[in-house]
Amino acid sequence: MGGYGDVKLLNDDGSRLDGRAIDESRPVEVKVGVIPVADGSAWVKHGLNEAVCAVYGPMEAHPRKIQLQDQAVIDVRYNMAPFSTSDRIRPGFNRRSREISKVTAEAFASTVMVERYPRSKIRIEIEILSAEAGTRCVGITAASVALADAGIPMRGMIVGVASGKIEDTVVLDLDKAEDNYGQADLPMGIMPTTGEIAFMQMDGDLSMDELQQAIDYNFTAAAEIHDIMEAALRAHYDGGDE
């Protein structure tokens, strides 16, 4: 969290700079099967964020030392394209993308039925094409749809959502300015079908009451985005029901 309250982020009527209400998410669009050579794939646009995800596998886990005898290994790579931010980023892994990849992999290892595929590997490749705050959440949403498209059994789809705090007000789904100058950010990976949380990070400053408000916002938004994901999958496979 950057500026801590010295930048105005709320209008006088209580709305946000981009006109959203405090409990309003940016629009979300989902497309299935955008990467023809992958076993499953998805494209998600969330506000100005854009991500694609490919799933490969289950396949034999190489090298053998990474194999688990009783379950599949979930191998996630979260990567930002060099042109995805306003200042170009040098290609390649960095500490931030490694950390996000690790916790995202652990989230999916908890929801995919990994015990069905011993000694194998499921690769989840998340590529961020455009980044405007909240890319790890968009990546998680895209990965869930790509896993479903690949036909990999899981207990539910994880939806990436975030709430935060700007000008001492809890708001849903921070945009770039709100993320840069806000006071807190709480990204979560929620499975609306079971009510479980598979992914959570937080930074900034939140009271216990504010935390509860942020969690409530996240659960409501996750259920709405889950509907969009499901509709996109149905449209891809049934050619309708949208």
Add this chain to the structure above:
Amino acid sequence: MAKQVVPQLLRQHLANLADDDERISGRGQWQGRDVVLEVDCLYNADGSAKVVWGDTVVYVGVKFELKEPYSDRPTSGSLMCGADLRPVAHRKYEPGPPSPESIELGRVVDRGIRESGCIDMNALCIVPGESAWMVIIDIHVISDGGNIFDAAGLAAIAALRNATVPASRYDVGEDYKLAVALTPIICTFTRVGGRYVYDADEEEELGGAERLSITLGDNGSMHSMQKGLKGTFTAAELSEILDVCKTRCSELRDLVDSKVE
């Protein structure tokens, strides 16, 4: 890149098809796949394009940075073109530092654009010896369904022709359109079943041999050639390819023209 097993059955099948003047996809020898080009499609890039070419999907983003010019060319800007064949694009690609395949792709596209002279490098200079624009072209292959060279080359020139120099972001004046005088186009031919075909797909590349990539400029002059992969060819084969190449390059140039004003 993981070594792929080449099924002998596929090789034999491709050879049998070639004997009957057929291809595995049902296309003619010099017939390409459908190409969909979209420009200005990435929010944070200064210029961008997406090409869907059969099962191949490539994004290209152009960014600008202010740099001190090289001391031997104090009034010249610079150009950098790189490609990343990330594991998202195919199960054969592995994570790690840029592979030889990525580097070759980036450099072949780079040469076609650079040598065509489509960008006036001196026009990129702001203060001689102090600051000049560096144009950075990043090729991001999302799906490798064969012939990524042509898809990447097309997306790269389309993204360049669509690029805006972000001068206001660097406090050096107002934004302006990058001047791109020419539209170099790359065409790739692959030996499949013993003969050359244009625009090989994934299976043809797997069961095929060497490839020839040729970049032609607007007036038909040649700006770059590259022979890659295992195999040899004859001068007669090259001259046959060049005839096809001329036609195809001008068709693709028209496609770019239709998408960029």
